[in-house]
Amino acid sequence: MTFATYTRAAETGLGLEFSAALHQMMLRFADYRIYRATLKELGKLDDRTLADLGIARSGIRAKAHEAVYGTRD
Structure with missing residues (x-):
């Protein structure tokens, strides 16, 4: 009896970078x-x-900016 297995490697590269950029944009x-x-x-x-x-x-x-983003440097 033969078994076939397909293992997908963790997604890296452009897809991961796009996901991180989208997440950062949503937070901002x-x-x-x-x-x-x-x-x-x-x-x-x-x-x-x-x-x-x-x-x-x-x-x-200025106060609203400080409240949300922290102090301005």
Whole structure:
């Protein structure tokens, strides 16, 4: 009796690179959506509330960026 086996090697090369790039792009897009939501929420606040938080209206973009991506170097 004869047995035939087919073993497929782990996928490497271009397919794996494409998968990693797609995953990275999805993560970046998710961060961008959080950034946009943070901008929207901070933009809804009145000046007094922003002052209580220690944020100037002109600094909303910087604070949203810091909240999502970390500090700017």
